[in-house]
Amino acid sequence: MTAPLSLAPNLTEQATAQLRRAILATRLAPGATISESGVADLTGLGKAPVRAALARLADEGLVQPLPRRGWVVSPVTVRDIHEVFGLRALIEPEAARLAAGRVDAAALEQLDAVCRCGYDPSDAESALAFLEANTAFHVAVAELGGNRRLARTLARLLDEAARMLVLGLSARDRTGEMQTEHGTLIAALVAGDGDAAAHAAAAEIAASRAMVTEALLNPCSTARVGA
């Protein structure tokens, strides 16, 4: 799990990736407290890279510092869900509109990956892998639009949304729906129809939002909501 023989870009990146994945998979549950030394011991890394990683994740909104006390995994509130999906609904359709008519082989490749990557509804790791592919797909679309800042902002939002969706995806399998939604979006992008692309993106966001909201309001047996 510590991936000691990776090609090691640097330890900070490793620590960031490990922690981010653990948080998004809810292996570190919302509301859980974590300590630098604890993470350092667990990962085998030093405290400095762990500290830098936590600072970065705090900047991304996934953890919050408790001065002199430690760090806490940001809880997921209804307000957070409103904020994340509200912002996604604002910028993602526009990103799709900008990308319309600019699609190339790379985008279709990303699509292929996400479409063929199913998941096991009862396994958070599997669901996260699916969501990571989904994130990569949407970020790739945003990058096609040419606005790197928009793509970056969206990537951060999608990371937060992924954590929320891990809760929702465990409730029911939505692979099929997402595939058709992606298909609609890609068709619009290839056709260069900006309005249709924006509409497809908005529809997908609305569906995701509904699923998360439903999962939190009607917690099923398999849905575990932290904090």
Added chain:
Amino acid sequence: MTAPLSLAPNLTEQATAQLRRAILATRLAPGATISESGVADLTGLGKAPVRAALARLADEGLVQPLPRRGWVVSPVTVRDIHEVFGLRALIEPEAARLAAGRVDAAALEQLDAVCRCGYDPSDAESALAFLEANTAFHVAVAELGGNRRLARTLARLLDEAARMLVLGLSARDRTGEMQTEHGTLIAALVAGDGDAAAHAAAAEIAASRAMVTEALLNPCSTARVGA
């Protein structure tokens, strides 16, 4: 300049604020290289807080790391201007729309501060102080909308825009225009007219964008463009 007797929330915050201000005022010109030890010696702080501050500013897009080589102040390209103002144009009108009808005394106070704060077109520090008040005003409006993530994203964009505007503001005094633009926006907010507020915000962004573009395409005697 080092403010040694401040109430010291922590050194990282101090280093971040000092560096950010130096970059936004173009005291650290775009393209300039900076070293951790150099900043540490200059500010009297240790390397650790300086390093953390640089990492955070890199996350904000104001500096870029050169592994094993140092850090460089992010240059300002035409593409950057398009991206920043394009994204502002996307989210800021919506922020104004959300804030419509929710204004309170605090917003008017911010308004008052920014309106009474003139600047000297030939002094980058003075222009930056004006822009900081302008940023605070717009962020306050965004926060009234209730979406903290939207407000945070906007704050970051406004910081980047401020650096670009420092170049443009030195070309000509735009205090009067901004005051009337703010007046229009506030009137719409108080009246609860979301469409009018969004329109006013969009108009102000377009004006700022035009000024920056003009300043870069037709560099005046007083406009210094780094890198």
Added chain:
DNA sequence: TCTACTGACATGTCAGCGACATGGCGGAAC
């Protein structure tokens, strides 16, 4: 039951070591 104290624990910071990339210098080949 409430208060003050003490111990443990976690962060915040600093000084130092090793690794790596760059630029300049000298020498050899043409």
Added chain:
DNA sequence: GTTCCGCCATGTCGCTGACATGTCAGTAGA
């Protein structure tokens, strides 16, 4: 004489370890 190549000195980050500081939980005492 000119050009090119390899070596070395220099400067910087990336990371480690240790110390100082601040907070909280648990406990003894009034």
